[in-house]
Amino acid sequence: MKSEEFNRILHRVVSKSASKQESEIYETFYEELQKTDYTVDEKEREIIWFRIQKSMSLPKVKVVKWPAQLYRVAAALVLIATFGLVISKVLNNKSHFVEGEAFYAEEILELKLPDGSSVVLNEGSSLTYSDGFGLDNRNLSLEGEAFFNVERNEQLPFKIKSGELTTTVLGTSFNVMAYRGEVAKVTVVSGKVNVKNADRELVLTPNEQAIIVDGGLTKQKNVNASMFSSWKDGRLIIPDLPVDEAFNRIGRHFDVQVRFGHSTNNYKGCLLHGSFEATESMDAILEGLSFAYPGLQYEFTEGSILITSFSCD
Structure with missing residues (x-):
């Protein structure tokens, strides 16, 4: 926890502005504070403080406050050295804090995770990380697409569950692409990535890609990794x-439904x-695709795109 945040906390203590919920949380912290002289490093404090802010569902400008008694202000200062264990114990009390955190992206969403890693979620994607993330695990689940830039931690591997x-x-x-009902792909930009399903395990290096189709996991080499992640820049x-996946992507990008007419069965493959x-x-994108693929015909109907005809010729 940073010193300026403590300054704000102590200011609110003196002004007697703590809410009932915050006072109850303080009492729990203070009781635990008396029981320990445990200390944690700055990184652990930052992770714990992030989780407290999320768990309390408070805006970031608000902080945990302490009762107004001045003699307790001095005790709160000791919390700078012992904050980690106190909050860790309270985090295990499920009556005060929710487990984990979930995000849904209606548009491209940038996230900073408690362990320092960053994530960019694509439109229509959801990400959930588990309780204890950054402290005793780094486990997440993803549906949709996301680009990850992972902070290195050899003691806590970063694990993403996405479908199979x-x-x-x-x-x-x-980059991980794992929309429901579509081909799942993991594409590596830098470093080394382990990908597995129930039957096979692959190790990927930069510009390699893992693809799962009909339950089979395969590796593609010499892919343009930057192209697969350039969506995060809005492209x-x-x-x-x-x-079908291409038009689903267009539909997600513009938040419209895409349907295929009866005469479009020849697009398979x-x-x-x-x-x-x-x-x-x-309109410009569909016109461009129509020029590149003359067999594409479409129309707008009832707020959706209807693909009336398509052929590879």
């Missing part, structure tokens, strides 16, 4: 995706490729 895949790293940057990237800037409209 489990991705494990110590410290690296990579719409279609990197040789099956037609076709791949779409395209790269579009963040400023391009849906």
Whole structure:
């Protein structure tokens, strides 16, 4: 916990502005404080403080406050050295704190995790990390797509569960695409990544990709890793995706439903490729795809895109 945050805390103590909930939390902290002389390092304090802010569902400008008695202010100062164990014990009390944290991205969302790692969530994606994240584990689950830049910690491997895949790293940057009902892909930008499913385990290095199709896990080499993660800059990237997945991506990008007409069954086995800037409209993108793939015909109906015809020719 940083000194300026303590200054704000003590200011609110003196002004007698602590809420009932905050006072109850303080009493628990203070009781534990009397029982221990345990100390933690600055990194642990930062992780614990992050979790407290999240668990209390308070805006970041607010902090845990202490009762107004001045003689207790001095005791609170001792908390700088002992804060870690006190809060760790309270975090285990499930009547005060919720377990884990979940995020859903309606648009591209940048997150800073308690362990110092950063995540960019793509539109329509959800991320959940487990209780104790950054303290005794670094386990997450992902549905959708995210780019991870993982802080190295050899004692706590960073694990992502996404459908049938489990991705494990110590410290690296990579992209995970795992939308429900679509082909799952893990693409490595830097470092080394372990990817496994129930039957196979792969080790990926930069510009390699793991793909799972119909339960089978395979490795692709010499892929353009930066292309697979350029969506985080707002661009719409279609990197040789099956037609249905490509249009699902367009639909997520513009928040519209995509439907396929009865005469589009011949798109099976076709791949779409395209790269579009963040400023391009849906009309412009569809027109561009129609030019590149003359067999594509579509129409707008009832707030959705209806693909009326498509062929690979």
